[in-house]
Amino acid sequence: MKLPSSMSSVGWQAAGRLSIAVGLALLVGLILRRVALVLAIVLGIYLVIQIWNLLRIERWLTHRRIESPPDINGPWGEVIAIIDRIYRRKNYHRAQVTGLLREFRRLTTAMPEGAILLGPEHEILWFNGRAAGWLHLHRKRDVGIRIENLVRHPAFVEYLKHGRPVEGVIVYEPADGGRYLSFTLVRTGGSERQLLVVRDVSREMRVESIRKDFVANASHELRSPLTVISGYLDALADDASLDPAWGAPVLEMRRQTERMSSIINDLLELSKLESGERRHIERPIDIAGLLSLLRREAMSLERRPRNVNTQIDSEEWLLGAETEIHSIVSNLLTNAVKYTPSEGEVTLRWWTDDEGGHISVRDTGVGIAAEHIPRLTERFYRVDSGRSREMGGSGLGLAIVKHALQRHEATLTIESTPGKGSTFTCHFPQHRVVSREGVEAGVARLHAVD
Template sequence: MNVIWARSAAVLILLAIAAALLAVFVGVTAALALTTGALLALLVFYLYQINRLWKVLDAPAYGEIPSAVGLWGEVYYRLHRLVKRWRMQVLQVEQQHTRFIQAIQASPNGVLMLDDADQIEWCNAVAELHFGLSARRDARQRITHLIRRPEFVQYLMLQRFDEPLQMRDMGEHKQSVLAVQVLPYGDNRKLVLTQDITKLENTESMRRDFVANVSHELKTPLTVLTGFLETVRDLPVSDEDRRRYVDMMMTQAMRMQHIVEDLLALAKLESDMQPPSQDPVDIGALVHHLVHDAQGLSQGRHEITADIDRAVGIRGNETELLSALGNLVSNAVRYTPDGGRIGIGLCYRDGHAVFSVSDTGLGIAAEHIPRLTERFYRVDRSRSRDTGGTGLGLAIVKHVLSRHHAELRISSEVGKGSVFRVVFPVDRSIHQPGARHAA
């Protein structure tokens, strides 16, 4: 027997005992009057409490459960405990829902929910950006009324959702590429997922260009080698011609070797995720060595000057810095006509170590400058091959400087020459006042 039946029975038993005692000592009439009055009072009390309970159930509000004594106090206590338990469950569901929404909002992909009529129920901020939508403004709007791209409308109509749809020039970024995937769920509802694959597309394009450029760069020397080998094998040639052919084949073989070496150096730089060391490098001595290399490469065909502040030092990898700065110096010698001037400098400016190479060469048009550090990018292909360049030098420079958090600044004017400056960050620049300049 539960507490309600027990307390109700107890009240009736007590009332019967009181009526019996009253009938024995006072009389039956008084006992009946007392019993009738007590039952009527109990009925009125029950009706009053039922009315209170009805108001609570008709317009429930948390924290407004009334209190009472006796049986109804137990009822209200049980009701209060039930409401509290339900409220805790609702709060837990709301928290889970909030965390779920926050997780979807934190996703780098767009999420858009459609009902059975393809109307927007909800979307996250990324989907708003991808499609140019507003979750509040466009709620309950048919998706094809807002996104009217023919390929998207056809994708929804055909319902062939096995493969994602690629959409270009979407949202605020008109150069972007989106992958759109529709996933049906529930009662004919749809989940639309979007992913910005612009970087993947650009990477794939760069990969295709890289393979094509490598093939093209190796094809020319291989063609020359094959032609000369066939000539030497099939035709009678003099010793002088044979030596000349062998020298030309050696030149082409060395060219392929340089390309392979630069490719390996570039691959090593890209695969090395560890930052270069912070060991001090005597950059002054390194630049002085580069000046001698430039003089040897020039063979007196250029006027080479140097202004080196030996008080300047760099924290980094000496081998990588020698490769990067050496590429800039050798490029200046290769692309400067005979009789031109080349200046090599090292100074300390505003807390930064600055290395510079200037020349009076042909100069570079402004539209080519942003692409100079791309692999195999050439302003003049024929001249690059004539000077022995592989097309990878500035790509190596870019990766070395990126690893050292340095900046490459290029200024050039067609017909007047170019200036390449390398500005090292403050935390990698060293300056020891009192050391001498070298010129």
């Protein structure tokens, strides 16, 4: 028999003892002329000893919490030592993991946010005390239940299904005096489990509501006196007896008044969009015709790029509020025209694909640095404040675009390279794309009824 070269000293000793026993058995068997019998007896005794040692080890493994390891020499002693080391190491790591879990529970209990661990089917696996208090969860009753069966808000269910928007979703809980809760889903690529982070944003929402009400009321109250001032300035500008020295100041005051009126109108429009007021009736819109109309308006401006083009890649129509869609594209086109030099060009494009309908406004203007792009849709945010004021911009156009798109379940993406131009693209969901044939058939049915 060939023994492995890596055998330990204990293994060699056991093999040596077995060889000696076999040798003695053969010698005695030869003397007694019973080689087979003596060899069988010796090997049987050896086997009984090994089985006895194995049973002692099995009993120790079964009751190792209360019994000490058996004192056995040879290879079985080595096996017991290895098992004992593995067991001690496992207890050490178990104690570490248990300590970490206890620390994690203490930390999650002290968190100002709620945390809910969800399984692959959005079933609740675990939650901390903050989430339990806000959502009235009970461990014995709600663990294993799908979270959408407990938080029954359409926006929340849609967010769980598609994961959009990335920053989460805010829902209103009427219990406990009314509470706004923000839900954000944290996913990892290698696990089917998901962590749902819950935050109480009631204070932020109330402050935002107060701010919106203040802006709306202040804008409304400023409109009347501004209209009076504008009327007097118009009268002064048309007065032939006015001292010529006052001509330039009056024109400048008229220009600033018009700019203030534009800002107030934009603020009122934005407030109505944010509050959900004045929900227009949605109808199929001929986007190709709308872009052609806006192109003609842009080409009639005194200050404009060399070319304003339209690229129509689809005959489909779009379901939406026409005044709001017009406002969206008009604001994007106005910005493109303002920041594109006279030798540049602007392109309006409409196309559809499997993901929905898309309207883009591409220009060859000054472009926007990457650090400014995430903040472009904020109110009054300007990349170049001096240039924007010089051109008469209010800083509200893209904020209006953002909120109008949200009312149409649409999103805005911005691509820009400084010195080469920008592309603003509106992405509308597939269910808002309407076939031209379907619109024409519907119109024909209405005429038939009339």
